[in-house]
Amino acid sequence: VGHFAKNTEKLAFDAPDIVAAALTTSGTATTNKELKNMNGGFKSVDVLMGKNRRVYDAPAKGILWGWEVSGYVWTKAIAAGTFLVAFLGELILDANNNSTFADSWMPAATLVSLLFLALTGALLVKDLDQPKRFLYVLFRPQWKSWLVKGGYAITVYGGILTLMLAAWFFGWFPNFLPVLKWLGGLAAIITAVYTAFLFAQAKGRDFWQSPSLALHMLVHSFMAGAAVLALAGLAIAFDDSVVSFVKNTLFLSLGLNLLTILFEIATPHPTADAKTVVSMITRGRYKNSFWWGVIIVGNLVPVILLLAGFAGALPLASILILAGIFITEKIWVEAPQRIQLS
Numbered sequence: 076v077g078h079f080a081k082n083t084e085k086l087a088f089d090a091p092d093i094v095a096a097a098l099t100t101s102g103t104a105t106t107n108k109e110l111k112n113m114n115g116g117f118k119s120v121d122v123l124m125g126k127n128r129r130v131y132d133a134p135a136k137g138i139l140w141g142w143e144v145s146g147y148v149w150t151k152a153i154a155a156g157t158f159l160v161a162f163l164g165e166l167i168l169d170a171n172n173n174s175t176f177a178d179s180w181m182p183a184a185t186l187v188s189l190l191f192l193a194l195t196g197a198l199l200v201k202d203l204d205q206p207k208r209f210l211y212v213l214f215r216p217q218w219k220s221w222l223v224k225g226g227y228a229i230t231v232y233g234g235i236l237t238l239m240l241a242a243w244f245f246g247w248f249p250n251f252l253p254v255l256k257w258l259g260g261l262a263a264i265i266t267a268v269y270t271a272f273l274f275a276q277a278k279g280r281d282f283w284q285s286p287s288l289a290l291h292m293l294v295h296s297f298m299a300g301a302a303v304l305a306l307a308g309l310a311i312a313f314d315d316s317v318v319s320f321v322k323n324t325l326f327l328s329l330g331l332n333l334l335t336i337l338f339e340i341a342t343p344h345p346t347a348d349a350k351t352v353v354s355m356i357t358r359g360r361y362k363n364s365f366w367w368g369v370i371i372v373g374n375l376v377p378v379i380l381l382l383a384g385f386a387g388a389l390p391l392a393s394i395l396i397l398a399g400i401f402i403t404e405k406i407w408v409e410a411p412q413r414i415q416l417s
Contacts, residue, residue: 145405147198148270149299151229152292152400154191155267156300157184158236162260164304164320180304181256182243183311187303188263189236196229220276225269232262267296280411281349285342291335291407295400297328302393309390322381322389325396329374336369336403352410360413361406369406373399 161184217223235258242252271288274280285291301324308318340357344350356365377392377399 141409142405143198143202145401145408147195147202148292148404148408149397149401150191150195150198151266151270152295152299152404153303153397154188154195155232155263156296156298157191157303158188158259158300159263159267160297160300160304160321160324161185162256162263163324164317165256168316168320180307180311180317182240183307184304185236185239185243185259187307189233189240192229192233192236192266196233199226199229222273225266225273228262228265228269232259232266235259235262263296264293268292281344281346282352282407282411284349285339287335287338290331291339294328294331294335295403297324298332298396299400301325301328302396305389305393318389325377325381325392329378329396333370333374348411348414351414355410355413356406361410364402364406368402369399373402
């Protein structure tokens with residue numbers, strides 16, 4: 076037996092073999108510390124065959140994505156939606172020879188978007204626990220990860236907004252400003268929806284595999300943007316055309332939001348986990364938050380207020396809409412993870 080063992084090729088590899096192979100494999104610069112911290116580590120055969128790849132581990136928090144993620148999805152909706160609604164309003168109202176929106180609102184909307192985008196980045200870094208984790212995502216990207224794509228989307232969007240504010244404040248490159256607005260609109264859409272694809276990469280969360288999740292987040296961005304502009308109207312005078320545009324945007328986005336939620340909840344789900352999440356939302360742990368916070372307070376009451384049209388109805392409806400969006404995102408982030416703890 077001993078002679079046989081001495082002359083048999085090694086069929087298994089111990090930890091030092093794996094570490095040495097990881098350190099010498101070309102294409103990445105994986106350190107010993109990183110190897111030990113990898114979520115699940117490498118398979119021995121992958122390391123030794125040179126197939127190791129960069130991944131982004133997450134700290135053990137129980138529920139891995141908690142209030143920070145709900146918060147940054149909410150602030151991201153405001154950051155993307157405020158600019159999108161203002162840009163769309165400029166296109167529509169300027170087509171009707173109304174330049175007040177563009178002259179007065181676009182710079183203010185751009186500033187609000189940039190501030191909420193900065194808050195989004197701060198929450199994202201907080202969720203990653205260490206600032207260097209975000210730098211790691213940007214400077215050592217794994218391009219198959221939507222965390223990387225989203226990080227670059229936020230960075231590019233923030234750069235465009237900053238250039239636009241500089242153009243207005245310092246009078247720089249005025250001829251290039253229309254191009255920046257279109258680029259900003261495109262970056263805002265990507266920023267609004269990328270989280271849906273990030274969630275979809277969490278294959279263990281069946282409820283996040285819904286094809287309507289990107290629409291869900293885009294609609295929330297328009298709702299949030301119109302609501303923020305309506306609240307800004309308390310400080311900057313609205314003319315009738317802008318009031319009408321904001322109200323119509325809220326009506327349309329609220330209707331689409333209710334239809335999207337209906338689709339996400341009522342559509343038959345193919346897996347037991349997804350069905351459990353739906354039951355948890357509509358009849359279980361989150362039922363009060365869903366029916367009262369999301370459906371009634373966040374959607375139906377604002378519709379009634381907008382139809383009533385009394386003084387103060389628009390800002391009040393906007394506050395309720397923003398609260399409803401946050402409650403929705405909190406449920407959508409947390410509920411699919413709860414079943415993993417049961």
